[in-house]
Amino acid sequence: MAITEENPGYKWVGTRPIRPDGLEKVTGKAQFGADLMLPGMLFGKVVRSPHAHARIVSIDTTAAEAMVGVKAVITGSDFPDLAANGAHASDIDVANNAIAREKVLYEGHVVAAVAATTREQAEAAAKAVEVTYEILPHVLTVDEAMAEGAPLLHEGMITKGVDPAPEEPSNVASKILHERGDLEQGFGEADVVVEREFTTKPVHQGYIEPHAAVADANTDGRAHIWCSSQGHFQMRAYSATVLGVSPGTLKVTAAEIGGGFGGKTVIYLEPLAVRLSQRAGRPVKLVMDRDEVFRATGPTSGTRIRVKMGVSNDGKITAAEVWMAYEAGAYSGSPVGAAGMTAIACYDIPNFVVEGYDVVCNKPRVAAYRAPGAPMAAFAVESVLDDLARDIGMDPIDIRLANAAVEGTQASYGPKFPRIGFVETLEAIKDHPNYTADLGPNQGRGVAAGFWFNAGMMSSATVHINENGTATVVTGSPDIGGSRQSMALMAAEELGIPYESIKAVVADTETVGFNDVTGGSRVTLATGAAVVDACRLIVEDLRARAAKTWDVEVDQVEWVDGQAQHVDGSQPPLSLSDLAAKSGRTGGPISANASLNSRGVGAGFSTQLCDVEVDPETGVTRVVRYLTAQDAGRAISPDYVEGQMQGGVVQGIGWALNEEYIHDQDGVMENPSFLDYRIPVASDLPMIDCAIVEVPNPAHPYGVRGVGEVGIVPPMAAVGNAINDAIDVRMTDLPMSPVRILEALTEQRD
Amino acid sequence: MKYIAPSSVEEATSLLSTSPSAQVFAGATDVVPQLRAGRSAPEVLVDLKKIEELVSMAKDDDKWTVGAATPTANLTEDEAFSGEFPGLSEAAGLIGSDQIQNRSSLGGNLCNGSPAADSVPAMVVNGARAVIAGPNGTRVLDVAEVVTGPGQTSLEADEFIVEFEIDRMPARSGDAYLRMIPRTEMDIAVVGAGARVTLAEDGSIEEAVVALGAVAPTVVRVPDAEAALVGNTADDETLSAVAEAASGVCNPIDDKRGTVAYRKQVAGVLAKRAVLIAIERAEQRNGSK
Numbered sequence A: 001m002a003i004t005e006e007n008p009g010y011k012w013v014g015t016r017p018i019r020p021d022g023l024e025k026v027t028g029k030a031q032f033g034a035d036l037m038l039p040g041m042l043f044g045k046v047v048r049s050p051h052a053h054a055r056i057v058s059i060d061t062t063a064a065e066a067m068v069g070v071k072a073v074i075t076g077s078d079f080p081d082l083a084a085n086g087a088h089a090s091d092i093d094v095a096n097n098a099i100a101r102e103k104v105l106y107e108g109h110v111v112a113a114v115a116a117t118t119r120e121q122a123e124a125a126a127k128a129v130e131v132t133y134e135i136l137p138h139v140l141t142v143d144e145a146m147a148e149g150a151p152l153l154h155e156g157m158i159t160k161g162v163d164p165a166p167e168e169p170s171n172v173a174s175k176i177l178h179e180r181g182d183l184e185q186g187f188g189e190a191d192v193v194v195e196r197e198f199t200t201k202p203v204h205q206g207y208i209e210p211h212a213a214v215a216d217a218n219t220d221g222r223a224h225i226w227c228s229s230q231g232h233f234q235m236r237a238y239s240a241t242v243l244g245v246s247p248g249t250l251k252v253t254a255a256e257i258g259g260g261f262g263g264k265t266v267i268y269l270e271p272l273a274v275r276l277s278q279r280a281g282r283p284v285k286l287v288m289d290r291d292e293v294f295r296a297t298g299p300t301s302g303t304r305i306r307v308k309m310g311v312s313n314d315g316k317i318t319a320a321e322v323w324m325a326y327e328a329g330a331y332s333g334s335p336v337g338a339a340g341m342t343a344i345a346c347y348d349i350p351n352f353v354v355e356g357y358d359v360v361c362n363k364p365r366v367a368a369y370r371a372p373g374a375p376m377a378a379f380a381v382e383s384v385l386d387d388l389a390r391d392i393g394m395d396p397i398d399i400r401l402a403n404a405a406v407e408g409t410q411a412s413y414g415p416k417f418p419r420i421g422f423v424e425t426l427e428a429i430k431d432h433p434n435y436t437a438d439l440g441p442n443q444g445r446g447v448a449a450g451f452w453f454n455a456g457m458m459s460s461a462t463v464h465i466n467e468n469g470t471a472t473v474v475t476g477s478p479d480i481g482g483s484r485q486s487m488a489l490m491a492a493e494e495l496g497i498p499y500e501s502i503k504a505v506v507a508d509t510e511t512v513g514f515n516d517v518t519g520g521s522r523v524t525l526a527t528g529a530a531v532v533d534a535c536r537l538i539v540e541d542l543r544a545r546a547a548k549t550w551d552v553e554v555d556q557v558e559w560v561d562g563q564a565q566h567v568d569g570s571q572p573p574l575s576l577s578d579l580a581a582k583s584g585r586t587g588g589p590i591s592a593n594a595s596l597n598s599r600g601v602g603a604g605f606s607t608q609l610c611d612v613e614v615d616p617e618t619g620v621t622r623v624v625r626y627l628t629a630q631d632a633g634r635a636i637s638p639d640y641v642e643g644q645m646q647g648g649v650v651q652g653i654g655w656a657l658n659e660e661y662i663h664d665q666d667g668v669m670e671n672p673s674f675l676d677y678r679i680p681v682a683s684d685l686p687m688i689d690c691a692i693v694e695v696p697n698p699a700h701p702y703g704v705r706g707v708g709e710v711g712i713v714p715p716m717a718a719v720g721n722a723i724n725d726a727i728d729v730r731m732t733d734l735p736m737s738p739v740r741i742l743e744a745l746t747e748q749r750d
Numbered sequence B: 001m002k003y004i005a006p007s008s009v010e011e012a013t014s015l016l017s018t019s020p021s022a023q024v025f026a027g028a029t030d031v032v033p034q035l036r037a038g039r040s041a042p043e044v045l046v047d048l049k050k051i052e053e054l055v056s057m058a059k060d061d062d063k064w065t066v067g068a069a070t071p072t073a074n075l076t077e078d079e080a081f082s083g084e085f086p087g088l089s090e091a092a093g094l095i096g097s098d099q100i101q102n103r104s105s106l107g108g109n110l111c112n113g114s115p116a117a118d119s120v121p122a123m124v125v126n127g128a129r130a131v132i133a134g135p136n137g138t139r140v141l142d143v144a145e146v147v148t149g150p151g152q153t154s155l156e157a158d159e160f161i162v163e164f165e166i167d168r169m170p171a172r173s174g175d176a177y178l179r180m181i182p183r184t185e186m187d188i189a190v191v192g193a194g195a196r197v198t199l200a201e202d203g204s205i206e207e208a209v210v211a212l213g214a215v216a217p218t219v220v221r222v223p224d225a226e227a228a229l230v231g232n233t234a235d236d237e238t239l240s241a242v243a244e245a246a247s248g249v250c251n252p253i254d255d256k257r258g259t260v261a262y263r264k265q266v267a268g269v270l271a272k273r274a275v276l277i278a279i280e281r282a283e284q285r286n287g288s289k
């Protein structure tokens, strides 16, 4: 671990205790979304569109309703028509994506759902729902969707962000633009200019646990939902919108979650399960199979990106021009906005234009995926930067150091950076033995960097002191990356009691204050700050109780190592367990709440070093060595920080080498299984070496920045740059599969 | 759906002849995914693993006998077998994962009829024969003759494979199997290549068999490669002839797993590499069986 700032003597923060959820998960006791069984529970099944784009002419449910065991059948007309009610456009999209109304916009789009006594009955009934479609022409890629005369998904879609607004509708939902300086002058100052065009395919988050939800509706209109998600408050809000009810009528309990990576911040099954339960008068469980997960959830955008960059011979980037189009899937909202802000954010570039388009097409609506939008843009920019370094004969780390954003740099997306650790990640790579390790035949080495904002947002926490002086830390942030351990470590540090004396739990929407989703790498930062605030309130309370016991002023009492101590030592110390045992006589139960809107995010940077070996006869690429350096701000739980760093890299390697959505001519997905949608398996990977960099975020009590996302930004370019180094072929299309590499090598030979 | 586990070959054949929609299974590692996907719905499933001779391995002076339902893990764990047939053993060891290999069988791998089945090219190059039981007794058929197309075999509905016979590996002989997959495991062959050679006293190649998987509707032999090898050594010219012949016999499809051009090119590469490994092994097997 590369520590750039001295650890100020923390006892618990930065240690590696045993993970609190491990035992239950390993023994199979942990309850995931699909595990809950309720008495009288029915099984649901969703009916999905087989067409990429079609008008729903009619839906006949009579045959399905008459089948044995069937208790409810619902369609879009069982939900309020938000468009007719004048709802916000984004809410209408959420509702129409959950269940289609007039049109289906992608293969897998929900058109109906059934609930029956057994799973088999539900499956049979789903097949018996008769849907008549009028098939419409479809568009699958940004190229098709942006073409002249392309069929429209939404007849009224006028591109936002263009002045004057276009008169004709199109599939382009919006345009973004970031500009600075004078592009022409910048390119004029360059000694070398490289321009390339890149494409990437939609890729799925690939969480192992498929979506699942159980709903139990009461006759008074209230309902309880159990689901696996990245934010049960968000599930409550979205479900309430789609169902047309007040959020307070829904209670949502978070199940353990088997991965999300952004893909479980949106709703699919929850409102359907509630409506089915209301119609049937029984609890209903809906679980997706893998095929449905691929066809109808996630993924992130396929893209086309052009990058032109110039450097002077001393390695200074003089100008950058980036054009990008991101697939949004069926409804607007691709992450092109974030892509535009992050594309060149690592560097201090005087002249640039970054232009982006959010484009709808007949594929599943994209969902967030780790640093949404940034990885594709970084693939393009970091590949071109690698070419520029080669052209001027400069070391790839040195060219990045020569342009690196530092404290005070005006970020390409606007604000001035506070203290950031990009340079430190570059240096950590350069100082690591991997940087100079020998390469064998057909091997190559690549470097790439990435930036992600990290989010703040709103969190609440409650801390209870139990009667024996142990503590319970309650938050509403689903633990997808180890947050229970991080919360407990920070609470241990604050309260001065052992980590083992603290239990961190994730409570339902009625038991703890509001929490935004577990996303944007924000939980250790924001929810962690709420936990620290609550602990500090507890410590104040404890000091007051000790002062009262000793009959002294509060300022005579210090809280040290889990004990109240009199400043002059005139009283025997009172431990937390002493005070807890006597709480009934000193003011009652000891507990505190804290709620906050995060006080300041800390941007994250990652630099990565990849060594590959390419088989020139088969095009197979193996990653033989990999190093990732990332600024964590402060690694509260280094085990989990490394887990996040490694996980991002692994997903990035999959994205780089093999993962892609493959559609046939009709817009039907051809590879909706883990056999043909190839995420990496363990044996594909070397040990992912980690260098944790710690440049504390001044806005967090422990300096936390957030680590969940930036790690997936550099890998595609790092792998591509290493391939280029190995075989002298610049791969511009993802995935860099054996077929594509062999094609490129054959072209190179001819 | 009914599950039956007969304990003898006779019981199994009589079951099959009386229930027309019965299907046999061994490891069910193909059968269960097919049932789940709704691609088959037999009324009766006949478990072959309770029949002793189907789950056994034995050798005598002339041949090995491997029960058709024997877990493929046994082929890799049996040192005598894997020492004698490293190529076939490695092919069996490529199937899925440890968990799959504790269930999967050569009989199932063959009779599932996938062009990409890993053990089949390795069985073909070793001249394996299938002993087939039916209502009228048993018959013996070359493994190469069993599969007639994707998912199709020449077995009658009331027949099944009891065991495989593989003649003992002669001196100065070796086998090999290689497959190309984009990942390193848990994947399906885009191209598979098996080879077996026997060397003459002078080190030249006396006999050679080359077979390819996943590049045609069934596993295919490469006679031109075999002809190019016999009487020669593994010089560059011979090896390019092998590669060219292998690419030439391919009749693959363009699909999500690979293009025609890719499969042809890589078939040549793998055939060449498999031959080289087989030769190296043959050179090490100078002694007797």
Ligand SMILES: Cc1cc2nc3c(=O)[nH]c(=O)nc-3n(C[C@H](O)[C@H](O)[C@H](O)COP(=O)(O)OP(=O)(O)OC[C@H]3O[C@@H](n4cnc5c(N)ncnc54)[C@H](O)[C@@H]3O)c2cc1C
Pocket (backbone or CB within 6 Å): B023, B024, B025, B026, B027, B028, B029, B030, B031, B032, B033, B048, B068, B069, B094, B095, B096, B097, B100, B103, B104, B105, B106, B107, B108, B109, B110, B111, B112, B116, B117, B118, B119, B155, B159, B160, B161, B162, B186, B187, B188, B189
């Ligand atoms: C996760 C996973 C990974 C896999 N990876 C691979 C791989 O890498 N390479 C590969 O080649 N395969 C792979 N497979 C496919 C499968 O495991 C193999 O084909 C295996 O050898 C099948 O053996 P089995 O005994 O399980 O067959 P079963 O499923 O029992 O049977 C398969 C077919 O053969 C028939 N059959 C079985 N035994 C006999 C018999 N004695 N006589 C007549 N017919 C019979 C059955 O009726 C059925 O049609 C994989 C499967 C899974 C689930």
